[in-house]
Amino acid sequence: MNDQVTISPTTLSLNLTINGQAHALEIEPRVTLLDALRERLHLTGTKKGCDQGQCGACTVHVDGERVLACLTLAAQVEGRSITTIEGLAGQDGTLHAVQAAFLDQDAFQCGYCTPGQIMSAVACIREGHAGSDEEIREYMAGNLCRCGAYPHIVAAIRQAAQELRS
């Protein structure tokens, strides 16, 4: 059995794959993926809300699954594939069906929670958890919207789920 462990120095040299691009970083082990994205790589689409796993504003995808960047160490996702809101639209700028549906349905007010809502919604549909409004509400419960745009968010996800199915 392999019993190798790699002991880190004070600073780690990491290679993160974000939206298909490789990024080299020198960071302390305690730096979260959220802070690495925003403060080091200037990918500020991912928002910092509560910074303690309660609001969903920092939702990103790791290997295609939605997670919270504020409770993920950057070091932990080296070797994984990370997608942020900046990586969702097509190369030519064509919006993802969920982004377009949020515009159609006016599914935000201040917009701060929106990147997290959209990343969560894309995964929610892909997981097969957008079958009914009730199911959408349950599986989107981890994304808070203090403006209270919830009915429009549910409508946008319902619309996008239908479009992506057909």
Place this chain on the structure above:
Amino acid sequence: MRDFSYLRADSVEAARNAAALPGAMLLAGGTTLIDLAKCGVAEPSTVIDISHIEGLDAIDVTADRAVIGALARMSHVADHTSVKSCFPAVSEALWQAASAQLRNMATVGGNLMQRTRCPYFRDPQNFPACNKRAHGSGCSAIGGATRGHAVLGVSEACIATYPGDLAVALVAFDAEVDLGGRKLKVEDFFLAPGATAEQEHDIRPGEVITAVEIPGSAAARRSTYIKVRDRQSYEFAAASAAVGLELEGDGRTVRDIRVALGGVATKPWRARAVEEALKGKAIDEATIRKASELAMEGAVDHGANHYKIALAPRVIARAILKLGETA
């Protein structure tokens, strides 16, 4: 968050060796450890990342038992077809816990190590007294705001509620936790506070949870998890019940019943008095409600959490009635 050094363990053996280092803590999904490090509650000098160990996330379900690898994510277990059919209470406890994002991160092994949500425990700056954080420092919750605190298994040292859902279902069905060198009942793995509130789990330095095993049974196949809370979703239980029921051929006499409670006790709480009162009995609503009251024997409230003593038996009764209806 205090800085720490970061180690990536590539095998269980490496994780065991590293876990024995002073100040070392294991990192799997991170939903408890990183959160508590930010609160200033967890101050590891070394974080050992075990999330990249290969082969520890398998979910293997047969008619006899389920073996769930320690790194299996909560979402994957919740959605697993055989878990849903053979252990519905386990699936229901999982998908009603936390949020979709947290369930994608959190692992089954890490879930068993989840810490209490007691607001005094989580706030060392404002509340230095907490026996769970520092032995003998006192309890800020007793005499404080206690609406979410436990009524069962409490002591003078600690009244913090065990917050999880999965372990409640595991305790109901006699699941075991595999620590590599030894296996023990999940029920015994969790420790009531007594005079040593700082010891929440029967786990020793250098031990690593590798799997959870749940014996299959007719009661597990006909089971449910009901969770009552302040909001409909993404909230900890005010009271919850994992119940499994096996009836005789007549469709009304209890052959086997399992009852465990969450949200009201200091550890996942098996309600054996309720089970014993109903075994061999023909059940109707009155019998069920009377028996469910027995779960609260020995309950002690601290004012604002008094409602739990009335609520928990109703949650148990609702779960049994629901299972009875699906005969």
